[in-house]
Amino acid sequence: MQRQTQQRVAIESAFVAAGRPLGPQEILDAAREQVPSLNLATVYRTLKRMIEDKAIHPVELPGESARYELQSAAEHHHHHFRCGECDAVYDLEGCVEGLHKLLPAGFLMTGHDIVLYGSCAACGTSL
């Protein structure tokens, strides 16, 4: 069976505390505040298992390696915002109309991704 180790608890709480998609290195940095000895390989192993358990799911952005977010956040349709200052990614609520009008004749759409770029509230405030 699966064990409740302190490293796993630290990783899970890092996701809850952040409330936004995190990459392996971000997770490592955050979780090390609970468990300083935490290793990146353990982060990857834990991520892999959490994906299998459907506790998290991957968030891919153009030209970047995968981040992950809690499945609960992914239960409703949403998109992402990437801050060019701090490189953090945030969840966005809602969607837009009219994507179908972009479709050429004969094309069938089954899904879409939208990514907004700019600077987040935290970075904008500190300018």
Added chain:
Amino acid sequence: MQRQTQQRVAIESAFVAAGRPLGPQEILDAAREQVPSLNLATVYRTLKRMIEDKAIHPVELPGESARYELQSAAEHHHHHFRCGECDAVYDLEGCVEGLHKLLPAGFLMTGHDIVLYGSCAACGTSL
């Protein structure tokens, strides 16, 4: 100065003939019909120079390695469609309204990307 080699001509014409973003391997496959001895390293070298010359520019999609498209295609704002059957990427004309309404308070938007997924006309026809 720069030389007009047959490999470079083949690569440039592959872009023109395709009329859509191509990845290094796709370019290799296409250009080898003109120059069978063409090597992948040469494709990469040529792409690098074409980017410096602003003849092409990279197209990044979530979770995939870069494709490239002619700068002429990039002169006007547009987005992309990715076919899940043949893995090809196509340019889409136009854009949508209302992206600003997705933005949380305090966030500033400087750009955006939209990717539609589904099956293209070529694949849809052959089903």
Added chain:
DNA sequence: TCGTACTTGCAAATGCATTCGCGTTAGCTA
């Protein structure tokens, strides 16, 4: 509390896209 076997940390190994070194080939100018 004990023992088992799941987990971890560490370092080495992968996989992959992309780049480089080098001897050879081939544009291009005189």
Added chain:
DNA sequence: TAGCTAACGCGAATGCATTTGCAAGTACGA
């Protein structure tokens, strides 16, 4: 047409994110 040198093909090397082997550590049921 000859000569210079940019460009090529090939195979090895990089860089990076991610994975794995293994010995040591530790959660947790009996």
